[in-house]
Amino acid sequence: MTDLIQVFEYQFFRHALAAAVLTSVLAAMAGTYIVSRRIVFIGGGITHASFGGIGLAYYLGMNPFAGAAVFGILTALGIEWISQKGKIREDSAIAMLWSFGMALGIIFVFITPGYTPNLMSFLFGSILSVGRVDLQLMLAFSLVVILLFVVFFRPVLSTAFDPEFAKTKGIPVARFRYLMSVVIAISIVLSIRTVGIILVLSMFTIPQITAMLFTRNFARIIPVAALWGITGSVAGLMAAYLLDIPAAAAIIFMLTIQFLIIKGVFITLNNLRRKGARRR
Amino acid sequence: MNKPLVILEKMSTGYFSETVLKEVDLEIFPDDFIGVIGPNGGGKTTLIKAILGLQRLFSGKISFPRGRPNTGYLPQASQIDRGFPITVKELVSAGLKSSNPLFPHLSPKQRRKLNAMLEEAGLAGLAGKPIGELSGGQLQKALLCRALIDDPQLLILDEPNTHVDKQFEQELYGWLGALNKKMAIMLVSHDIGTISPIVKTIACVNGTLHYHPSNQLSEEVLKVYNCPVDVIAHGPIPHRVLKSHHHD
Ligand SMILES: Nc1ncnc2c1ncn2[C@@H]1O[C@H](COP(=O)(O)OP(=O)(O)OP(=O)(O)O)[C@@H](O)[C@H]1O
Ligand SMILES: [Mg+2]
Numbered sequence: 001m002t003d004l005i006q007v008f009e010y011q012f013f014r015h016a017l018a019a020a021v022l023t024s025v026l027a028a029m030a031g032t033y034i035v036s037r038r039i040v041f042i043g044g045g046i047t048h049a050s051f052g053g054i055g056l057a058y059y060l061g062m063n064p065f066a067g068a069a070v071f072g073i074l075t076a077l078g079i080e081w082i083s084q085k086g087k088i089r090e091d092s093a094i095a096m097l098w099s100f101g102m103a104l105g106i107i108f109v110f111i112t113p114g115y116t117p118n119l120m121s122f123l124f125g126s127i128l129s130v131g132r133v134d135l136q137l138m139l140a141f142s143l144v145v146i147l148l149f150v151v152f153f154r155p156v157l158s159t160a161f162d163p164e165f166a167k168t169k170g171i172p173v174a175r176f177r178y179l180m181s182v183v184i185a186i187s188i189v190l191s192i193r194t195v196g197i198i199l200v201l202s203m204f205t206i207p208q209i210t211a212m213l214f215t216r217n218f219a220r221i222i223p224v225a226a227l228w229g230i231t232g233s234v235a236g237l238m239a240a241y242l243l244d245i246p247a248a249a250a251i252i253f254m255l256t257i258q259f260l261i262i263k264g265v266f267i268t269l270n271n272l273r274r275k276g277a278r279r280r
Numbered sequence: 281m282n283k284p285l286v287i288l289e290k291m292s293t294g295y296f297s298e299t300v301l302k303e304v305d306l307e308i309f310p311d312d313f314i315g316v317i318g319p320n321g322g323g324k325t326t327l328i329k330a331i332l333g334l335q336r337l338f339s340g341k342i343s344f345p346r347g348r349p350n351t352g353y354l355p356q357a358s359q360i361d362r363g364f365p366i367t368v369k370e371l372v373s374a375g376l377k378s379s380n381p382l383f384p385h386l387s388p389k390q391r392r393k394l395n396a397m398l399e400e401a402g403l404a405g406l407a408g409k410p411i412g413e414l415s416g417g418q419l420q421k422a423l424l425c426r427a428l429i430d431d432p433q434l435l436i437l438d439e440p441n442t443h444v445d446k447q448f449e450q451e452l453y454g455w456l457g458a459l460n461k462k463m464a465i466m467l468v469s470h471d472i473g474t475i476s477p478i479v480k481t482i483a484c485v486n487g488t489l490h491y492h493p494s495n496q497l498s499e500e501v502l503k504v505y506n507c508p509v510d511v512i513a514h515g516p517i518p519h520r521v522l523k524s525h526h527h528d
Contacts, residue, residue, distance in 0.1 A: 036365050087296065154384050158374040161364050165426070168332050168353050169377055216365045216410035 007241055012128055016247065019130040020237055022138040023194045023203060024229030029145050030187035031204030032221045033180060035212075037160050040205055042079050045094035046185050047200050049075035049101030050192065054122055055108030064122070068189045071101060076185035080177050125196030125248040127237070138190050145183055149222070156180065157218055195248040203229065206255040213266055232258045283345045284309050285434055285464055286331055291340035293330045299338060300326045304489040310346075310433065313460045315479035315495065316468040318507055322486040324468045325356055328436050331466075352432030352463075354423045357442040362412050368422050369407040372398060375426040393429065401425050416443025420452070428459070435459065438468045453478045472497060 007013045034043050050072035057067025075097050083090045109119065121129075149156065158166045159176040167173045191200045211224035235258070236251030243250070286308040294300035301323045308314065308331075318324050329335045331342065332353055352375070373394050378384035386394065398404045401421055411419055420440055427435060437456075441449045456465055457478055469475045476482070482492040484507035492501065 032365075038361070038363075151383060154373070154378065154386075157366060157370060161366050161371075162355070162360070162374070164329070164332075164334050164359070165353055165355060165374065167334060168351055169375065169430070172381075212365065216412060217367055217408070218365045218370070221365055 003242065004238060013237075013241070015130045015132070015135060016127045016237055017234060018135050019127050019138065019194045020233035020251070021230050022135065022142055023191045024207065024233055025142050025226050026138065026145065026187045027191055027203040028207060028222050028226035028229055029142075029149055030184045031208050032211075032218065032225055033156070033160060034184060034204055035208040036218060036221075040201065041091065041094055042076075043184065043188060043201055043204055045079060045098045046072050046076050047188050047192065047197055048098045050185075050189055051106075051122065051197055052101035052104035052108075055105030055112075059108040059112045065189060065193060068192060069186060072185040072189045073182055075101065076181035077178060080181040084174060084177070121196070122192065123196050123198050124246055125192065125194050125199065127194040127247045127251075130194060134193055141186060141190060145187070148179075148183065152176070153219065195251060199248045199252045202252045202255060203233075206252070206259055207232065210255075210259045210262055213262055228258060229255070282309055285344065285346055285349045287343045287345065288331070289341050289343070291330060291342060292338040293326060293335045294338060295326075300487070301330070301485070302488045303340065304330075306483065306489055306491060308434065308464055308466070310464050311460070312464045312466075313456075313478070313480040314464075314466045315472065315475045315482045316466055316485055317470065317472045317475075317482060318485035320470075322507075324485045325438055327483075327485055327489065328353075328438060328466060328468065331434075332436065349433040349464075350430060352427030352430065352435045354420075354427045354435075354437040354440050356438040356468075357416075357420075360411075360419070360423070362419070364412075365410055367408050367410055368403055368414070369394065369398065371411055371422050372403075372425045372429055375429040377430060397425050397429050417445065417448040420444050420448070424452070424455075432463055434464045434466070436466045436468075439470070440467070441469065441471075441474070449474065472502075 008017075031043075034040055050068040053067035053069070053071025054064040055067075056071075057064045060067075078097065079090070079094055082088055082093050155166065155171050155176055158169075159171060159173045160180070163173045163177070188200060188204070191203055195203055207225040207229035208221060210228040211221045214224055215221055232255035233251045236254035237247055239245065239254060240247040240250035284307040286306075288304050288306040291304045292299055292302050304327065316324050316327065326335060330337065332351055333342075373386060373390075376386060376390050376394065379387065395404070398407050401424075403418070403422060403425065406414065406418060406422075411422065414422065420443070424437075424440065427437070435456075440452060444452070453475070456467065459465065467475055467479060472482070476495045476497065479495050482495060482497055484490040484492065484502065484505040486505070486507050490505035490507065492505070
């Protein structure tokens with residue numbers, strides 16, 4: 001127990017906690033949009049395509065996350081464009097971008113002269129090395145997205161739910177869809193920093209399906225998902241420290257366990273209620 | 281002078297390079313009540329999407345002599361994702377336009393209108409419910425409210441009788457009759473039998489459009505129009521309305 005209290009004295013751990021909270025908030029917003037629109041697969045495409053940007057940036061000696069952001073945003077816009085034009089099968093196009101990005105990333109990292117970067121930190125994140133600038137960036141972007149959701153809630157919701165109807169009401173549907181694509185891409189790339197490419201999608205989906213056990217109201221799913229994201233990822237961080245296991249994996253493990261426990265409680269409560277009703 | 285709301289002239293449209301509707305001519309007047317019938321895949325939905333500006337035209341044109349009309353659209357049930365986490369109130373409120381695009385929230389007046397509409401439709405008790413928890417009829421009612429809340433000049437309904445019982449369907453047709461005093465209506469249906477008593481004219485859509493300027497249509501005419509739809513009567517009403525030459 002004293003171990004757990006002591007760890008808060010380390011700056012790296014306080015940074016990691018802040019990163020977990022901010023990632024949870026960002027993932028709650030973008031993830032609720034993704035899950036509601038049933039476009040988790042698009043999130044996967046953006047995530048993996050951004051690895052191509054990481055590789056290219058390494059090769060050019062630039063910041064790998066800038067590379068990831070450029071690739072992520074271009075992929076997101078490209079997928080939205082394809083889906084609006086509807087000329088190619090969207091799922092096949094996503095699968096192509098998904099694996100092409102990964103291939104490109106590996107090739108660039110391979111041909112980069114000198115030292116080989118730590119690929120593991122991109123695949124599994126490095127939440128324990130998150131710095132002040134990373135946190136500031138995440139905080140700033142979180143605030144922008146919160147503002148966006150608050151001000152444009154109605155058109156964001158109606159273009160996500162029924163874009164054709166929204167269009168008949170004069171809403172610039174394409175503009176909102178592209179805007180949300182960029183928001184999703186940046187949220188994903190910022191989260192890659194903390195949980196890595198392999199695990200990032202679970203931050204965008206597990207807290208949401210947990211929240212959806214409690215509410216089916218878009219506006220309420222977001223804060224509830226943020227809450228479960230925070231509890232799960234903080235628990236994961238603690239577990240990672242105590243058991244000395246990789247942090248990102250521990251976070252996803254905790255998010256999943258948390259979902260299963262809550263789901264179990266709901267099922268039990270429902271059964272009890274049904275039995276009670278039958279007795280009466 | 282009775283100017284049309286919408287004029288379609290030799291309009292062709294479709295998907296990718298495949299033409300679904302060819303050379304459609306149609307005029308919609310402010311007091312029209314057009315029943316749109318036709319077989320599955322005949323192009324009924326495509327036609328109304330073209331009128332709503334959701335389709336790219338391959339040729340021909342659509343014009344609006346009175347300016348672009350305010351439309352109310354009730355899409356086909358298959359286009360609605362019932363698993364989407366949106367409440368009844370949010371769904372209906374999507375029908376209201378925001379006056380300020382940079383701060384698109386409802387004005388107090390619009391909020392009052394929304395509540396009044398939900399109250400009138402008997403949906404007030406369900407306002408906070410997600411649409412996934414509604415019955416088929418309740419969902420259609422909510423979608424109808426969304427279409428109506430902005431006082432449209434042209435109401436377009438794509439098979440509003442899907443997933444609803446006969447009683448609700450008759451109730452719905454009653455409302456539409458009353459609404460037609462204030463707006464033009466286009467009602468898409470497979471089933472000419474049940475809609476023919478309430479519509480004024482009929483458009484048969486199957487690759488192109490045949491306009492029939494009355495609500496009485498015989499099987500022979502349907503054949504000429506190449507419009508194989510169900511003419512089997514449901515209940516007592518259609519027998520009176522459908523002038524079937526075989527029977528008398
Ligand atoms: N999004 C789309 N992409 C490609 N083809 C489409 C699309 N929507 C419709 N079609 C094709 O266009 C044709 C007409 O479809 P439409 O939906 O307009 O028919 P419909 O008369 O409304 O049929 P239903 O009674 O089944 O609703 C069909 O052959 C269909 O396959
Ligand atoms: Mg249709």
